[in-house]
Amino acid sequence: MDAVCTFCGNVCDDVEFDVNTQKGKRFCALGLAKFREKERIKSPMVDGKEVSYEEAIEKAAEILVSSKKPLLYGWASTVNEAIRYGVILTEKVRGVYDQCASVCHAPGTLAVIEEGIPGGSLGAIKNRADVVIFWGSNPLEAHPRHPTRYSVMAKGFLIKDRKDRKVIVVDVRKTKSAKMADKFVQIKPGYDYAIISALRALVKGEDIEANEVGGVPKEELAELADIMKNAKYGVILYGLGVTQSRGRDRNIENAVKLIQLLNRYARWIIWPMRGHYNVVGAGEVPAWEVGYQYAIDFSRGYPRFSPAEFSAVEMLLRKDCDAMLVVSSDPAAHFPRRAVEHMKNIPVIQIDPFPNMTTLLSNVIIPSAVAGIEAEGWAYRMDGIPVRVKKLVDSPYWSDEKILKEMLRIVEEKLEG
C-alpha cells in the first residue's frame, strides 16, 4: 500500500508498506523499523490496573483539572489535529505547553526571533543547490534518505549530477555522513560560534589574526569561505551539533548572519534538519493558535513565552509543575537526570503507542494508534510543507486526536461543573 513514513522530518511520501507481510519498499532502515510491528502498550492503565479508555481519560482529566500548574509536553510524533486539541487543553487547564524541540531545535527558534531566517524548501535544495554544507548534522544516521532524495545524490532542474554539487560536512566526529562528503572540516567541540565568526570575517575580505580557529587552520577556513562566496546556490543544513553545544541559540544567530552576508555575493539559505516527523507541527500549531512555538505558559489565562521559565527541563529542575501529560514522547529517556527526578514525584499521564521509560513512571497510561499506520492526519515536513499521513490498517487503539478531544471535553465539563 502507498504509505507516508512517520519517522523523521523527511516524511517520505514515496514509500510502500504491506501490513500483512510486514515488508516495505523504498524505506530507510529507520522507517522500516518504525513500520514493523513491535511490542505495544496493551490497554489503558491507571495505577497499574487495566481500565477502559473512558476510565483512563476520566482519571487523566481529573489530574489535570486538580493540579495547579500541569506541564503538557511532547507532541512531535503526532499529527496537527491532535496537537491542536493539546494546545486548547493546556489553555483550559492553565498549564504549560512545551514540545520536543525544547531539547532539540528550539535554539533555532530563538535565533529566528532575533534575526529572521533566510530559508528555502527541500525542493529548492534538490533543484538548485550546488554547495551543500551539513553542519553538526549526520543525515546518514538521522535522516538516511535526505541525501538521495534532496541534498547529495538527488538530481534536479539545475543539478544534473552528483558532480555538479559540492558537499561539505562540518563536525566534531568523522561521522558516516562525513565520509560521503567532498570535504570534511573537523572542529573542536563547542567552537561553532568562533568558526562562524571567522568565516564571516573572511567572506567580508578581512583577515583573521589567529592561525587556527576551533581546530581548523586558517587556510582551510579561507578555502571554505571561498567556496561559499563562489556558490550559485548554497545551503547550510544544521543539526543538533550546533544547537546542543556551547553557544546554542547564539550559534544559529551567528550562522544566520553569515548567510545574510553571503547573500550579497550568492544565493544562500540555511535550514535545520528536523528530527521527528512532525516536530515542526509541534511548534507551528501553537504558533497559529496562540502565537508562540514552545515554552508557553497559560497560568495567568493568556499565553506567555519564556524558555528560561517555561521550557520543560527548566520547569522540572525548578519543580515548578505538579502534574505532567506526555504525548508521543519519552522525556524520562531524553531529559537530563535531574529533570527526570521530579517526574517521579508528580502524577504523570502518558499517551503513546509503545512502552518506553516514561511508561515506567506514569500513573495513567493511554495507548494510542500509530499515525501513518493506524491513524491519519496532517504533519509538517522538515521544510514546513504540510503532508497528509495515511491510515493503512484498522486498529483497536484510539488515535491521539480522539483521546485528546475526549479529554478536552471532560476537562471542560469538570471546569464548568
Next chain:
Amino acid sequence: MIEVEIISGRTIDQGKTVEEKLSEEYFKAVSYCEMNEMDFKKLGLKEGDRVKVKTEFGEVVVFAKIGELPRGVIFIPMGPYANQVISDDTDGTGMPRFKGVRGIVEKTEENVKSVRELLGVE
C-alpha cells in the same frame, strides 16, 4: 583516568530501536561510549570492558568501544546513559548541553545498569 569532552548524538541503531526502549536491542544501542584508540589503550581496556564516566552532573557506567574520534573526546549515543552525565544547565534557552561537557573516564569493574535500574524503578 583520562579527562575528556563528552558528546552525545543519534546513531542508526539508536534510531531503529527508539520505540522499543525496554528491549535488549535498545540497551545495546545506547549503553556504550566510543573513544579514540589511543585513549582506549591508555586506560588498559579490552573489548567488552566497562568504564565509568563522571561529570559534575552525574556518573554512569557504560561499555567501552573504539571509535573514530579525536583524542580526549568520547561519544555516547543519545538516551538515558548519556543523560546521566550531560549538563542540565540550559542557559535560559530550555536546551541542556548534550554536547561538549567536560568529564573524566576511568576503567571500572562495576556493572552497566539496565534502563529500569538507571531510572530507579521496578
